[in-house]
Amino acid sequence: MKTLATALDILGLFASDKESLSVGEIATATRLAKSKVSRLLAIYRAYGILEQDPVSRRYKVGIRAFELGSVFAKNDPLAHDALPIMRRIADTSGHSATLSIMAGDVVLHLMAVEGPLYIDGRWRVGNRLAPHATSAGKVLLASLSPTELASFVSRNPLTRITASTVTSMPRLRAQLEQVRAAGFSITRGESAPGLAAIAVPVLGRGDRIVAALGMVVPDHLFDEDESLSWIAKLHDGARTLSMKRGASAYPYGGMRGRSPHASARGAQQRGRSRAPA
Amino acid sequence: MKTLATALDILGLFASDKESLSVGEIATATRLAKSKVSRLLAIYRAYGILEQDPVSRRYKVGIRAFELGSVFAKNDPLAHDALPIMRRIADTSGHSATLSIMAGDVVLHLMAVEGPLYIDGRWRVGNRLAPHATSAGKVLLASLSPTELASFVSRNPLTRITASTVTSMPRLRAQLEQVRAAGFSITRGESAPGLAAIAVPVLGRGDRIVAALGMVVPDHLFDEDESLSWIAKLHDGARTLSMKRGASAYPYGGMRGRSPHASARGAQQRGRSRAPA
DNA sequence: AACTCTGTTTCTCTATTTGCAACAACAGCA
């Protein structure tokens, strides 16, 4: 089984930001003999998991990996329930909606419904971002206990990504406290300049935070007043989604969704509901 | 290396329609000993490629497979160029846009930009469909020579999926001829009842068909007249995309009349050589 | 045309996988 383990070590390298890797790069990165790496890659290539550029001989992720990976999203009940909700958000707001989860120590964009406005595709599905630099990440981090948070930070230093990235622990703690109280998180250019993002928590069984529902907005179109209605939309959607996923209640958003059985049917009208201050 | 090969055989089973598989099912399907399967799966589980339900002990695709697979789409230049084009199509038509390629003998939806209208998510990204029952598939099949087509059909019988699926070879041939001449393909409920789809070819280097750009429309909203403007939109988008991908010309959908992307043309800047040095 | 850098293949030795069967966990059933 050691063979498979090393093979998966190699495969893991491809999940990084590097688009393609050469045999030599992999060999040095894994401290494996070139011959072994070459043979392993040949198998992956034969199965279509990796593809090899015939001229540069470099390897990159293949189409079968894509096929396989997409069945994850297809089978994920959260993604399934979220699709129509995210569509409505993208349609009524004009901006792209995202659904993110915590995978290990990174924020993973599970799915996205693109709005009509063009923005940099960097945040697209499958992208992994630093939790402390994204709105979705802060929402997901907010569910951690103080000790869990400390442990997280010890594993993952708060590296600066843009000028406005939060890099100090007290500052992060304060922000998370705010997120917990308000039920949403807003970041403006913390992981990518010119990009604002809003996220709210999605709850699951036992009312644990299982995901973050969010929106990505070009910063120059970000408007304080309008953001309140966006947050309301997100809260509406997240409530519906949370209920479907087995939460007993959704505490955020000033809506009339008092009872768990009051299905979020008539949640269409766009009155400006007040966000908790 | 045999270990990795059998391990990938197992992994391949998960790319099917079955959501989860048990050790026994895998063992019988691959004619492998249960013990071997169990140990292999344990490694996959440790790496997060597969996940095991703690109660049912059944395995399903894990999140790391998703992460890995999504870098394929992220690195794919076709998908990259297609995103803004598909957004515009989805935005102006109100229906979802799709980009599909031929992967082995199946049509694979590489990406999708969801329109505001809700439709069954079955055609979502990563889904694999039978070429003879989809508009995108017919577009992609149209590039095959008669012998290649015959070979394809011998490998893949024209199975009936809905009442209107094409199942006879002469009929398929005639349709492909029509697709070649007209430069688009329309299917109505051939792979899923109640769903109409339109697709046009995307060309690449050497003017070979490399992908199909398409739209999915609820059948009851399909309108013959309106479909002409949809096809025009698709042709416009596919032309832009084809040029970007290195095609020398795009023979379909004349650019007569007012071009919807006149702005793009007008915005084209002469980035000539700067100061003569 | 020789050089160099990278990837692939060859060949022997031994560490690893193998497969049977016992073991453990669990559901169905009387």
Add this chain to the structure above:
DNA sequence: TGCTGTTGTTGCAAATAGAGAAACAGAGTT
């Protein structure tokens, strides 16, 4: 409750399949 037929996970000696160095092949470069 206890029995029984599943199903998934581990021990252990035999044997196969992988490890590693170095030779080989190919492409780009000077």
